[in-house]
Amino acid sequence: MQKLINHVRNYNEFTFDTEGEKSTKQLALIQIQTIPQQLPFFVILVELAHLPEIYPAIVYQWFEWLIKTSMVNLQLKFADWYSWAISH
Structure with missing residues (x-):
C-alpha cells in the first residue's frame, strides 16, 4: 500500500473508468490508471461490492476535493472507432 501511495503522489494525471452492475444498474467498479511520463504505470481497481461506501476514502483523505478534471x-x-479500426 505504501508503494502505491508513493507512486500516486508523484502524478497529477489519471484516467478513471467506471462499470455498472447489469442486474442492479449500480456502480460496481472504479478503475484508476496513473499516466506517468515514464513507466511503470499503475491500474487500481476498486470493486464496490466489497466497499459499502466511498466515505472511508474521504475520512482518510485519499482524494483531495475538488478534483480538477476534464470529462x-x-x-x-x-x-x-472500433468499426474504423477493424476495417484497417
Missing part, C-alpha cells in the same frame, strides 16, 4: 466519455465514440 471525456469515450464509450460514445468507441463503436465508430
Whole structure:
C-alpha cells in the first residue's frame, strides 16, 4: 500500500473508468490508471461490492476535493472507432 501511495503522489494525471452492475444498474467498479511520463504505470481497481461506501476514502483523505478534471466519455465514440479500426 505504501508503494502505491508513493507512486500516486508523484502524478497529477489519471484516467478513471467506471462499470455498472447489469442486474442492479449500480456502480460496481472504479478503475484508476496513473499516466506517468515514464513507466511503470499503475491500474487500481476498486470493486464496490466489497466497499459499502466511498466515505472511508474521504475520512482518510485519499482524494483531495475538488478534483480538477476534464470529462471525456469515450464509450460514445468507441463503436465508430472500433468499426474504423477493424476495417484497417
